[in-house]
Amino acid sequence: MADLRDRLGCCDRLGGGGRHHSGAARGAAGPGADHPRRGVSLLEADSISRRLPEGPVLLSEASLAVAGGEFVAITGPSGSGKSSLLYLLGLLDRPSSGRVLLQGQDTTGLTGDALAALRLARFGFVFQFHFLLPEFSALDNVAIPIRRTGLARAEARDKAQTILAGLGLGSDSAKMPDQLSGGMRQRVAIARALANDPAVLLADEPTGNLDTKNAAAVFDIFAELARDAGRAVVIVTHDAELAKRATRRVHLVDGRIVSDAAQG
Numbered sequence: 001m002a003d004l005r006d007r008l009g010c011c012d013r014l015g016g017g018g019r020h021h022s023g024a025a026r027g028a029a030g031p032g033a034d035h036p037r038r039g040v041s042l043l044e045a046d047s048i049s050r051r052l053p054e055g056p057v058l059l060s061e062a063s064l065a066v067a068g069g070e071f072v073a074i075t076g077p078s079g080s081g082k083s084s085l086l087y088l089l090g091l092l093d094r095p096s097s098g099r100v101l102l103q104g105q106d107t108t109g110l111t112g113d114a115l116a117a118l119r120l121a122r123f124g125f126v127f128q129f130h131f132l133l134p135e136f137s138a139l140d141n142v143a144i145p146i147r148r149t150g151l152a153r154a155e156a157r158d159k160a161q162t163i164l165a166g167l168g169l170g171s172d173s174a175k176m177p178d179q180l181s182g183g184m185r186q187r188v189a190i191a192r193a194l195a196n197d198p199a200v201l202l203a204d205e206p207t208g209n210l211d212t213k214n215a216a217a218v219f220d221i222f223a224e225l226a227r228d229a230g231r232a233v234v235i236v237t238h239d240a241e242l243a244k245r246a247t248r249r250v251h252l253v254d255g256r257i258v259s260d261a262a263q264g
């Protein structure tokens with residue numbers, strides 16, 4: 001596949017210095033760009049725990065630092081705390097203790113509105129169910145979150161079309177979700193997650209409803225988004241075979257990280 005950076009035409013602000021980047025792409029970030037550099041910790045959990053008021057512990061003292069360009073698979077048995085960890089990393093939930101840092105900034109004291117603004121600007125989320133709006137085309141499903149950043153309708157639709165084309169859906173963008181296959185719908189959901197050029201892409205069982213071939217294709221897209229676009233990509237998966245495609249695997253048991261190792 002061609003470099004996703006080129007195909008999506010949306011990632012230059014990420015900067016980075018990996019071997020897949022051209023000098024021109026690196027230079028485009030500019031010295032003052034506020035996006036992270038490849039290899040620098042982008043997202044960090046510092047000994048985070050999550051307890052419910054009634055007592056159950058969902059996650060215990062998890063520490064994890066993810067750099068731009070990394071593709072991390074979180075694995076573990078059902079109920080081991082994978083989603084809990086992902087939601088905490090994505091600022092969708094707050095830890096009971098410990099800190100989550102984004103680009104070195106401690107998010108602990110931030111208001112709900114500030115967290116929401118960070119999520120919109122810095123994170124893309126993909127879930128097991130695509131959650132596309134059924135009454136809108138693939139194009140509009142991607143253009144709607146782009147418009148939330150203030151871009152005019154025509155520009156937002158142009159950008160959405162570019163992102164969809166980058167994911168092989170250029171000629172399907174006018175279709176409604178129910179006219180697309182499961183794999184295509186999940187690719188639209190990925191396109192939507194990329195709408196605002198996020199530095200971090202988080203996915204919770206994104207291939208859970210896909211057949212083997214489509215699941216592998218979706219994993220390959222995530223791998224490219226990390227490798228070629230310098231994003232930090234973190235995916236929860238039950239599938240041990242697919243997890244091997246990640247550059248790093250973090251394994252949870254009973255709410256604790258029991259291993260964290262680079263792969264391949």
Ligand SMILES: Nc1ncnc2c1ncn2[C@@H]1O[C@H](COP(=O)(O)OP(=O)(O)OP(=O)(O)O)[C@@H](O)[C@H]1O
Nearest residue numbers: 052056057058076077078079080081082083084085
């Ligand atoms: N709101 C809640 N109330 C009570 N228990 C909860 C709640 N949310 C999660 N849990 C429990 O916390 C533990 C961790 O849940 P979590 O959803 O993070 O696990 P998971 O590894 O993602 O599981 P799965 O693979 O089934 O999605 C589980 O035992 C779960 O039952």
Ligand SMILES: [Mg+2]
Nearest residue numbers: 082083084204
């Ligand atoms: Mg889960």
